[in-house]
Amino acid sequence: MLPVLGWTSTVLIPLAFIGIFFAWPVVTLIVRGFTADGAVDLTGFADVFSRTSTWRVIGQTLLQATLGTVGAVILGLPGAYVVSRLRFRGRAALRAWITVPFVLPTVVVGVAFRSLLGEGGPLAFLDWDQTLPAVVWALVFFNYAVVVRTVGALWERLDPRPVQAARVLGASPLRAFVTVTLPQLRPAIAAAASLVFLFCSTAFGIVMVLGGRRFANLEAEIYRQTTQLLDLRAAAVLSIAQLVIVSIALYVSSRLRTRRETALNLAAVATTSRRIQRADLPAVIVTGATITVLHVLPLASLVARSLRDAQGWGFGNYTALATQGSRDALTSTVWEALATSVRLALAATVIAMIIGLLLVTVLSRRPGKPLARRGIATIDGFVMLPLGVSAVTVGFGLLLTMYQPFGWDIDLRSSGVLIPIAQAVVAVPLVIRLVLPVVRAIDPRLRHAAAVLGASPVRVLATVDWPIAARSVGLATGFAMAASLGEFGATSFLVRPDSVTMPVIIFQLIGRQGAQNYGMALAAAVVLGLVTTIIIMAAERLRDAGAGEF
Amino acid sequence: MSRSTPKGLEVIDVSVTYPGERGAQPVAAVRGVSLHVPQGSTVALLGPSGCGKSTLLRAVTGLESLAGGLIRFDGQDLADVPVHRRDFGLVFQDGQLFAHRDVAGNIDYGLVMHHVPRAERVQRVTELLRLVGLEGYESRSVATLSGGQRQRVALARALAPRPRLLLLDEPLSALDRDLRERLSHDLRNILRSTGTTALYVTHDHGEASVVAERVLTMSEGQLVPTT
Numbered sequence: 001m002l003p004v005l006g007w008t009s010t011v012l013i014p015l016a017f018i019g020i021f022f023a024w025p026v027v028t029l030i031v032r033g034f035t036a037d038g039a040v041d042l043t044g045f046a047d048v049f050s051r052t053s054t055w056r057v058i059g060q061t062l063l064q065a066t067l068g069t070v071g072a073v074i075l076g077l078p079g080a081y082v083v084s085r086l087r088f089r090g091r092a093a094l095r096a097w098i099t100v101p102f103v104l105p106t107v108v109v110g111v112a113f114r115s116l117l118g119e120g121g122p123l124a125f126l127d128w129d130q131t132l133p134a135v136v137w138a139l140v141f142f143n144y145a146v147v148v149r150t151v152g153a154l155w156e157r158l159d160p161r162p163v164q165a166a167r168v169l170g171a172s173p174l175r176a177f178v179t180v181t182l183p184q185l186r187p188a189i190a191a192a193a194s195l196v197f198l199f200c201s202t203a204f205g206i207v208m209v210l211g212g213r214r215f216a217n218l219e220a221e222i223y224r225q226t227t228q229l230l231d232l233r234a235a236a237v238l239s240i241a242q243l244v245i246v247s248i249a250l251y252v253s254s255r256l257r258t259r260r261e262t263a264l265n266l267a268a269v270a271t272t273s274r275r276i277q278r279a280d281l282p283a284v285i286v287t288g289a290t291i292t293v294l295h296v297l298p299l300a301s302l303v304a305r306s307l308r309d310a311q312g313w314g315f316g317n318y319t320a321l322a323t324q325g326s327r328d329a330l331t332s333t334v335w336e337a338l339a340t341s342v343r344l345a346l347a348a349t350v351i352a353m354i355i356g357l358l359l360v361t362v363l364s365r366r367p368g369k370p371l372a373r374r375g376i377a378t379i380d381g382f383v384m385l386p387l388g389v390s391a392v393t394v395g396f397g398l399l400l401t402m403y404q405p406f407g408w409d410i411d412l413r414s415s416g417v418l419i420p421i422a423q424a425v426v427a428v429p430l431v432i433r434l435v436l437p438v439v440r441a442i443d444p445r446l447r448h449a450a451a452v453l454g455a456s457p458v459r460v461l462a463t464v465d466w467p468i469a470a471r472s473v474g475l476a477t478g479f480a481m482a483a484s485l486g487e488f489g490a491t492s493f494l495v496r497p498d499s500v501t502m503p504v505i506i507f508q509l510i511g512r513q514g515a516q517n518y519g520m521a522l523a524a525a526v527v528l529g530l531v532t533t534i535i536i537m538a539a540e541r542l543r544d545a546g547a548g549e550f
Numbered sequence: 551m552s553r554s555t556p557k558g559l560e561v562i563d564v565s566v567t568y569p570g571e572r573g574a575q576p577v578a579a580v581r582g583v584s585l586h587v588p589q590g591s592t593v594a595l596l597g598p599s600g601c602g603k604s605t606l607l608r609a610v611t612g613l614e615s616l617a618g619g620l621i622r623f624d625g626q627d628l629a630d631v632p633v634h635r636r637d638f639g640l641v642f643q644d645g646q647l648f649a650h651r652d653v654a655g656n657i658d659y660g661l662v663m664h665h666v667p668r669a670e671r672v673q674r675v676t677e678l679l680r681l682v683g684l685e686g687y688e689s690r691s692v693a694t695l696s697g698g699q700r701q702r703v704a705l706a707r708a709l710a711p712r713p714r715l716l717l718l719d720e721p722l723s724a725l726d727r728d729l730r731e732r733l734s735h736d737l738r739n740i741l742r743s744t745g746t747t748a749l750y751v752t753h754d755h756g757e758a759s760v761v762a763e764r765v766l767t768m769s770e771g772q773l774v775p776t777t
Binding site: 159162164166172 | 646
């Protein structure tokens with residue numbers, strides 16, 4: 001009796017959460033695009049798709065995503081080799097560092113690139129501010145880690161001997177790589193590439209800061225249609241176009257994930273890495289140069305310029321964080337925004353962990369009944385959807401549905417509780433991807449052994465699953481916290497003037513006139529970036545070999 | 551009397567050292583080994599696991615670098631010849647077949663690397679499959695093969711480009727006893743009939759004496775003098 005009740009709520013609570021705060025808003029949004037005044041009406045489509053600006057935006061979305069993906073894969077392969085096959089001092093630190101840019105708030109990175117490429121920046125002579133190269137560079141900045149991590153995780157386990165067999169059979173090192181290593185890595189490369197494409201095509205903060213109107217993608221255009229032009233119909237139609245692109249990328253990604261690791265020669269990780277030899281130098285040099293140009297340059301520029309104000313070097317920009325900007329540009333001080341951000345992110349993390357862990361508990365079971373198994377596979381696909389569906393879509397959908405939901409006489413939109421909920425919706429797939437592989441790897445016979453020894457299902461969870469998964473849960477908590485702190489897409493729709501978050505206030509600051517406001521934006525970006533980095537570095541210490549990839 | 555250079559493989563006073571992990575002392579895996587494999591003959595290296603025999607074999611292929619000594623083939627010093635230009639063949643204990651290629655694709659691999667024309671390659675693959683007793687297996691996936699069949703394919707793959715020297719690293723050790731005995735006789739016949747020069751590493755005395763004309767014993771990185 002009790003176990004049945006326990007399992008039912010374990011399944012129903014998270015599904016209800018995702019259903020109400022994700023599926024319903026998104027479906028409402030889609031319906032909105034297809035109907036007018038309660039009847040099916042496709043004129044909205046005809047109207048939106050007859051505008052040349054629509055096609056320019058779609059073209060930009062696909063172009064940026066393609067270039068970002070190609071760049072991340074080409075630069076990420078040598079990086080994956082270096083961190084997975086070579087042994088050197090500081091490898092663990094390098095691995096942890098590579099992850100940091102991936103979770104830095106998009107607005108922070110956008111401001112960092114602005115400080116590098118924009119007026120007065122060290123690379124201002126390139127004239128790349130508000131151009132395609134700037135956007136693509138920043139997209140690669142984020143997604144480099146996805147390729148390095150995903151491909152590296154497989155590369156680390158490839159047996160070196162097939163390559164040696166090829167070498168003895170007469171293949172040069174390059175030939176052996178192309179004919180033996182690359183085919184084995186192909187599933188991981190393809191999976192990483194489709195994930196990167198997904199992230200790039202739903203990028204919001206970066207494009208808002210760096211792209212301007214000319215290089216807006218679908219996300220940015222949806223935001224503009226909603227908040228500036230108040231054309232909800234057009235925004236809904238564009239959201240549907242975005243959903244189509246995302247669904248295709250998600251489908252490809254999941255197909256490639258299941259095909260992974262079939263027919264591979266795998267070896268124990270310890271045996272595959274070796275010291276750096278002369279033949280490794282090209283990969284080492286490329287990786288060093290990539291990290292310097294890709295990551296260090298923009299971040300160093302951000303920090304350096306945040307320490308300069310009208311009076312020269314100093315902490316003037318940081319002391320200004322206690323003000324509301326010049327000519328009262330802001331409705332609250334930056335420190336108040338930081339407090340708001342931390343409070344909301346903590347709430348979001350708690351929600352995301354509860355929902356995420358309940359789902360992990362369900363998804364990690366392998367029941368005997370085919371129906372239950374199929375059910376679990378369906379849930380698996382369903383809960384990963386928020387990973388792909390853009391945050392802007394989530395925020396916009398919540399805005400549409402949460403005014404007097406279910407006929408209740410409350411307007412959730414103005415209550416502020418939607419922000420942590422939206423951030424949690426975005427963070428749940430992250431939690432699942434980090435924890436589920438670890439729990440799934442637990443041999444079910446361990447649980448059986450505990451049960452035979454007299455442990456109840458709850459005791460089995462507490463004494464078998466928990467000790468093994470605890471580290472990855474800690475890691476996931478850190479990631480969820482960092483993602484919530486930096487969340488911009490959904491939050492920007494839901495935020496109220498009296499309680500803005502850090503990413504939102506930074507975005508407001510760079511939009512305002514005045515050198516002091518710009519300086520404050522730089523300083524605020526450094527503060528937010530630092531807080532995120534500390535959280536991630538602390539969480540990374542908990543990562544062990546078994547943890548999943550993002 | 552002129553000193554004619556001996557044909558075949560010469561290993562002269564070879565040492566191989568592994569760097570120690572985290573400041574530990576370097577490990578001398580092979581210490582001053584000299585041996586000669588005359589052209590067309592098979593020499594077996596016998597010894598317990600960890601005695602350095604596999605390391606020596608890998609040094610001959612060029613996959614390990616030497617700490618001292620030299621390796622010559624038909625009188626030519628191989629120090630500056632990279633692995634892929636030595637024209638040797640290598641068979642691993644567990645085959646190490648290319649999982650993403652079928653049987654023919656595996657055997658074909660070395661031929662492609664040696665720029666053998668296509669028609670000739672097809673013919674050579676058929677010929678080798680007949681030699682190892684797997685006629686008609688061309689398009690089989692390597693995942694469907696049994697352990698013994700895999701080793702036959704691995705042998706065919708190594709022999710296909712007609713290597714000057716075939717190196718076998720415990721090729722039968724992963725198989726069960728019956729199969730091992732049967733295959734060791736097959737192996738000897740194949741090596742003899744093709745006139746292959748071969749160095750055969752094993753820890754099984756019976757197997758060594760079946761396959762090889764001469765058996766050398768290794769212990770703790772050195773050759774044990776024959777009594």
